[in-house]
Amino acid sequence: MNLSPMPLAVFVVDAAGKLSSWNKACEKLAGYSVADINGGTLDSIIEFDDPPGPAPTIAQRADIETEGILKCADGRRLAVRVLVAEQSFDPDQPGTFSVIVIPRPGQAQPRYALIQDLPVAEFIDALPCVFYVIDQSGHLLLWNHQLEDALEMSSEEMPTSDVQFFFDEVDRPAILAKILSAFEDGGSSHEAELVGKNGKRTTFLFHCARTSLGSLAAVVGTGLDITARKHAEHGLRVRERAIYSSINAIVITHCEEGEHRIEYVNPAFEQLTGYELAEIKGRDPRFMRVENCDTHEHQRISAALKRKESVRSVLRNRRKNGEIFWNDLRIDPVANVDGEVTHFVGVINDITEARHYERRLHHMAHHDPLTGLANRTLLHERLKTAVDFAVKNKTLGALAFLDLDNFKHINDNFGHDAGDLVLREVAGRLRENMRDDDTVARVGGDEFVLVICNQPSHDRIADLVERARRSVNAPITWDGHEIRPGASIGVSVFPDDGDSAEKVMRAADAAMYHAKTLGKNNFQFYSARLNQIVHEHLMLEANLGRAIREHELVLGYQPKVDLKTGKVVGAEALVRWKHPVEGTILPDRFIPVAEETGLIVPMGEWVIDEACGALKALRALGAEDFIISVNLSARQLRQRDFAERLAHTLERHGVEPRSLELEVTESQLMDQPNDAMEALAQLKALGVRLSIDDFGTGYSSLSYLQKFPVDFIKIDRSFLGDVVHDGHAVITRAIIALGHNLKMRVIAEGVETREQLAFLRDHDCDQMQGFYFSPALSQETLQEMVCSGARLQD
Numbered sequence: 001m002n003l004s005p006m007p008l009a010v011f012v013v014d015a016a017g018k019l020s021s022w023n024k025a026c027e028k029l030a031g032y033s034v035a036d037i038n039g040g041t042l043d044s045i046i047e048f049d050d051p052p053g054p055a056p057t058i059a060q061r062a063d064i065e066t067e068g069i070l071k072c073a074d075g076r077r078l079a080v081r082v083l084v085a086e087q088s089f090d091p092d093q094p095g096t097f098s099v100i101v102i103p104r105p106g107q108a109q110p111r112y113a114l115i116q117d118l119p120v121a122e123f124i125d126a127l128p129c130v131f132y133v134i135d136q137s138g139h140l141l142l143w144n145h146q147l148e149d150a151l152e153m154s155s156e157e158m159p160t161s162d163v164q165f166f167f168d169e170v171d172r173p174a175i176l177a178k179i180l181s182a183f184e185d186g187g188s189s190h191e192a193e194l195v196g197k198n199g200k201r202t203t204f205l206f207h208c209a210r211t212s213l214g215s216l217a218a219v220v221g222t223g224l225d226i227t228a229r230k231h232a233e234h235g236l237r238v239r240e241r242a243i244y245s246s247i248n249a250i251v252i253t254h255c256e257e258g259e260h261r262i263e264y265v266n267p268a269f270e271q272l273t274g275y276e277l278a279e280i281k282g283r284d285p286r287f288m289r290v291e292n293c294d295t296h297e298h299q300r301i302s303a304a305l306k307r308k309e310s311v312r313s314v315l316r317n318r319r320k321n322g323e324i325f326w327n328d329l330r331i332d333p334v335a336n337v338d339g340e341v342t343h344f345v346g347v348i349n350d351i352t353e354a355r356h357y358e359r360r361l362h363h364m365a366h367h368d369p370l371t372g373l374a375n376r377t378l379l380h381e382r383l384k385t386a387v388d389f390a391v392k393n394k395t396l397g398a399l400a401f402l403d404l405d406n407f408k409h410i411n412d413n414f415g416h417d418a419g420d421l422v423l424r425e426v427a428g429r430l431r432e433n434m435r436d437d438d439t440v441a442r443v444g445g446d447e448f449v450l451v452i453c454n455q456p457s458h459d460r461i462a463d464l465v466e467r468a469r470r471s472v473n474a475p476i477t478w479d480g481h482e483i484r485p486g487a488s489i490g491v492s493v494f495p496d497d498g499d500s501a502e503k504v505m506r507a508a509d510a511a512m513y514h515a516k517t518l519g520k521n522n523f524q525f526y527s528a529r530l531n532q533i534v535h536e537h538l539m540l541e542a543n544l545g546r547a548i549r550e551h552e553l554v555l556g557y558q559p560k561v562d563l564k565t566g567k568v569v570g571a572e573a574l575v576r577w578k579h580p581v582e583g584t585i586l587p588d589r590f591i592p593v594a595e596e597t598g599l600i601v602p603m604g605e606w607v608i609d610e611a612c613g614a615l616k617a618l619r620a621l622g623a624e625d626f627i628i629s630v631n632l633s634a635r636q637l638r639q640r641d642f643a644e645r646l647a648h649t650l651e652r653h654g655v656e657p658r659s660l661e662l663e664v665t666e667s668q669l670m671d672q673p674n675d676a677m678e679a680l681a682q683l684k685a686l687g688v689r690l691s692i693d694d695f696g697t698g699y700s701s702l703s704y705l706q707k708f709p710v711d712f713i714k715i716d717r718s719f720l721g722d723v724v725h726d727g728h729a730v731i732t733r734a735i736i737a738l739g740h741n742l743k744m745r746v747i748a749e750g751v752e753t754r755e756q757l758a759f760l761r762d763h764d765c766d767q768m769q770g771f772y773f774s775p776a777l778s779q780e781t782l783q784e785m786v787c788s789g790a791r792l793q794d
């Protein structure tokens with residue numbers, strides 16, 4: 001064992017106390033040479049302050065600090081502390097003991113008295129740093145190999161170089177100043193980068209101190225390689241800067257015993273929340289929470305923090321100014337080197353804008369832009385919820401479909417702005433009449449829907465719907481005009497009329513259909529009978545197309561008689577449906593379905609084609625002037641190429657246009673009078689005859705009537721009634737006079753009695769048709785009648 005670097009005096013003795021080795025410090029302290037001590041015992045050198053009695057063995061002294069006197073070679077008696085320790089870690093010397101001798105206070109030698117015993121050169125080279133001694137000329141007197149490595153220089157090159165050249169030119173003045181300061185003030189320290197001969201750069205933390213070598217003033221110093229630390233510091237600074245400059249608000253909290261205290265917030269946080277670090281440092285970040293809001297999210301966060309786990313949450317927080325913002329928050333734990341979580345980093349994203357945008361999108365996806373009411377999508381959701389609720393809780397609810405009766409008329413006459421105003425006004429009125437829990441939706445141009453929840457009775461529902469209907473009825477002023485919207489409403493009650501949204505909607509639809517067929521501005525509840533009607537309607541709708549294709553339709557011809565001559569001058573073609581199962585179906589049942597479905601157009605074409613065929617046949621029989629009239633739907637009239645197609649049909653059958661008469665009802669003409677006028681003008685130009693059907697029921701404006709290029713007006717059947725006695729006679733007379741004044745001829749339909757006939761004759765009516773003379777006949781029977789020259793008897 002080599003004891004020489006040890007500065008304390010140490011003897012090695014065996015169990016009997018015989019000295020076997022000692023160190024230089026020991027020689028120094030006691031003044032013995034090797035020869036003096038060799039073979040001696042511990043007792044010959046140290047006098048222990050033992051209590052009276054037998055002296056303890058060496059082993060007994062182990063690990064006990066005792067005091068004694070070191071008997072020095074020069075006769076001095078030095079008071080010492082003695083520590084005996086068994087050299088158990090040295091397997092080569094079993095049973096040997098170290099005896100460490102420490103001079104007692106006041107007895108010690110100067111601190112570094114033993115230094116010359118140390119192998120300084122080895123120490124210097126073993127230092128974990130560079131070592132140097134510089135003289136006043138700035139040249140190295142002493143250095144270790146670490147310095148050579150850093151400078152990439154050999155030992156030979158070192159003394160010849162001025163130390164300032166070990167540094168970058170820009171750093172040199174500062175380096176010189178530091179060395180100078182060490183010479184003048186006794187010491188200095190600084191960080192600087194040593195530049196190796198081949199460019200290697202190493203950052204050192206230098207400490208130097210003034211010293212003297214004999215009479216030579218010098219500076220001795222060390223330099224600790226801090227390159228790695230510098231890199232780390234730089235990295236940290238970059239990261240710190242990144243956090244500082246991040247556009248995301250960042251908060252760092254310190255956590256201890258479940259408490260979270262804000263330690264740092266970046267400027268983005270300050271900007272976002274309005275709080276500055278100084279005023280919130282040390283507070284729990286939850287102070288920003290909105291009370292009683294997002295409680296579930298807060299619980300989730302607390303639980304994650306307790307488990308020291310990351311968590312993400314979207315919740316509302318309050319800014320300093322009280323404003324609430326949506327926070328997309330992410331919190332991550334930060335552990336120290338021992339893996340213990342000491343901090344949490346929270347990244348806050350203000351997503352208020354995005355949330356609002358999302359909400360706006362959601363609102364747009366679920367609401368009608370014009371009125372702000374729920375749209376079809378939202379209606380379906382709400383209805384489903386309401387029906388499910390009613391089924392589960394055994395309460396009553398209602399679904400009301402509401403159609404504005406005259407919306408098209410409003411749009412056509414007052415323009416789309418007026419139409420929009422009416423829709424918005426109606427929407428507002430419906431909303432006002434419903435509770436917040438109810439739903440008011442707009443699902444089409446003029447179609448509104450109400451979902452009414454939680455009602456005590458059918459009566460109460462009826463009251464509510466009636467109130468809504470009346471509110472819609474109130475007049476709206478537009479550009480000085482008073483518009484009075486009307487509404488047809490169909491109502492189904494759930495769960496009575498259906499336990500699912502689909503069934504309830506079907507029922508309300510049926511009720512609505514019924515309400516419309518009953519006339520305008522009323523409301524109807526769904527009923528089983530109603531269902532039957534609607535079912536029938538659907539059946540007709542499904543079969544009518546086939547009926548047209550499969551030739552199940554036939555025409556009946558009701559003769560028209562000239563009232564002056566009694567001669568049969570024409571006939572009205574009336575369509576019938578010979579249904580293979582149901583038998584003959586009259587047009588009043590299926591024409592409205594054909595109108596609704598658009599099948600009226602192909603059906604109308606067939607009728608004209610058939611009527612032309614009949615005209616051709618009659619002509620062949622010699623009835624040259626015979627006229628057949630057909631009923632025309634407004635839908636046919638609106639077809640752009642109707643006149644053209646009609647001309648083709650007439651040509652194909654070789655029928656003169658003047659033999660065909662087209663009857664259009666007064667109400668259909670007045671629906672869009674300007675368009676109708678244009679269409680009628682085209683037909684007139686073609687040469688066909690025109691007549692206004694059901695005259696007296698359609699509120700004709702006289703100015704229009706004058707302009708329609710029609711040949712006949714047909715007094716509506718309803719005015720004939722008891723024409724001889726009641727007020728209808730006045731109207732009938734007026735219509736006949738009006739027609740004649742407008743240079744039109746007048747025909748009366750539905751004539752059933754001799755009295756009616758007499759009345760018509762007395763008032764100069766031109767023609768008649770009706771059961772009194774004949775119902776509609778088959779083509780063959782009509783031909784027979786015409787050929788036989790049958791006449792109306794006086």
Ligand SMILES: Nc1nc2c(ncn2[C@@H]2O[C@@H]3COP(=O)(O)O[C@H]4[C@@H](O)[C@H](n5cnc6c(=O)[nH]c(N)nc65)O[C@@H]4COP(=O)(O)O[C@H]3[C@H]2O)c(=O)[nH]1
Binds near residue numbers: 632770771
């Ligand atoms: N009470 C009574 N009724 C009488 C009398 N004389 C005739 N009628 C009935 O009155 C209706 C006259 O036809 P409309 O007013 O044009 O009314 C027609 C017409 O608007 C429509 N229609 C019939 N055929 C066609 C067609 O081919 N095309 C179109 N678009 N509509 C048609 O169906 C309606 C009903 O037709 P129909 O059921 O055939 O009923 C016919 C006819 O049978 C009478 O003395 N007393």
